[in-house]
Amino acid sequence: MLETSHHSITQYTLPSTGGIVPLLQIAPSKTDEQRALLVSPELADVLSTIVWRVRDRSGAIPLVASFDDRERLWNPPLPLLFQWGSAGRRWPVSSASIRKALNEALLATGLIDENGKPLRFQPHDFRRIFATDAIANGMSPYITQIICGHKDINTTMGYNAIYHDAIEVHRAFIACRRALRPTEEYRTPTAEEWEQFLRHFEKQKLLIGICGRSFGTSCIHEHACIRCSMLRPDPDQRGRLVEIRDNLLARITEAEREGWLVL
Numbered sequence: 001m002l003e004t005s006h007h008s009i010t011q012y013t014l015p016s017t018g019g020i021v022p023l024l025q026i027a028p029s030k031t032d033e034q035r036a037l038l039v040s041p042e043l044a045d046v047l048s049t050i051v052w053r054v055r056d057r058s059g060a061i062p063l064v065a066s067f068d069d070r071e072r073l074w075n076p077p078l079p080l081l082f083q084w085g086s087a088g089r090r091w092p093v094s095s096a097s098i099r100k101a102l103n104e105a106l107l108a109t110g111l112i113d114e115n116g117k118p119l120r121f122q123p124h125d126f127r128r129i130f131a132t133d134a135i136a137n138g139m140s141p142y143i144t145q146i147i148c149g150h151k152d153i154n155t156t157m158g159y160n161a162i163y164h165d166a167i168e169v170h171r172a173f174i175a176c177r178r179a180l181r182p183t184e185e186y187r188t189p190t191a192e193e194w195e196q197f198l199r200h201f202e203k204q205k206l207l208i209g210i211c212g213r214s215f216g217t218s219c220i221h222e223h224a225c226i227r228c229s230m231l232r233p234d235p236d237q238r239g240r241l242v243e244i245r246d247n248l249l250a251r252i253t254e255a256e257r258e259g260w261l262v263l
Contacts, residue, residue, distance in 0.1 A: 066092040128159040137214045209233040
């Protein structure tokens with residue numbers, strides 16, 4: 001979890017296009033191993049803002065000690081990402097504070113569950129939501145397993161508390177395919193397959209930005225990128241977007257002047 005481990009933002013340079021994909025480096029993770037996760041530019045921007053806010057005058061993140069509720073002991077001082085200052089000291093943001101803030105935000109939305117009560121989430125629920133939603137949208141369970149850091153695929157597939165039906169449908173789909181396809185197709189991905197997954201992000205590079213569609217999905221509107229909600233415009237291409245807009249306005253003006261019919 002972010003509040004009990006050291007995180008940093010690094011980057012992965014795509015070899016073919018030179019594009020940069022942000023990575024969240026986690027050490028240690030829940031398995032006591034260093035991991036690097038692909039994150040969206042929006043999340044990287046949020047995390048960078050948090051880092052900027054908590055840094056001291058030297059530019060470093062202050063070291064603070066946190067209490068481990070499970071081990072019932074104090075951890076050594078670490079550059080924790082979620083911390084705050086009070087009375088001249090730095091304190092870690094506790095798990096209880098995060099849960100309280102999360103449920104206050106949910107209460108403000110007015111959303112309710114099937115019993116008519118306000119929704120209540122735990123921070124770990126978002127991990128389950130990510131895993132099940134990724135699988136439901138076509139990501140391989142084995143790729144999801146690596147991203148989540150699970151040593152056992154059954155742990156990943158056991159994340160069915162949120163989207164039980166989606167997981168069961170996917171299990172039925174996998175069972176059907178396993179009956180038809182060679183068994184070697186359903187195993188831990190090789191280095192080449194993982195590289196193919198990373199190269200998916202190379203294909204997302206567009207002239208005016210990045211396509212944010214999920215891995216394994218195709219374009220749903222025949223590459224009409226400018227009007228697509230999945231487009232993440234590149235700020236450096238602002239001039240190009242202005243040029244496209246001005247050109248369209250000029251063509252509309254010409255059509256109205258010439259009396260052309262728009263079908």
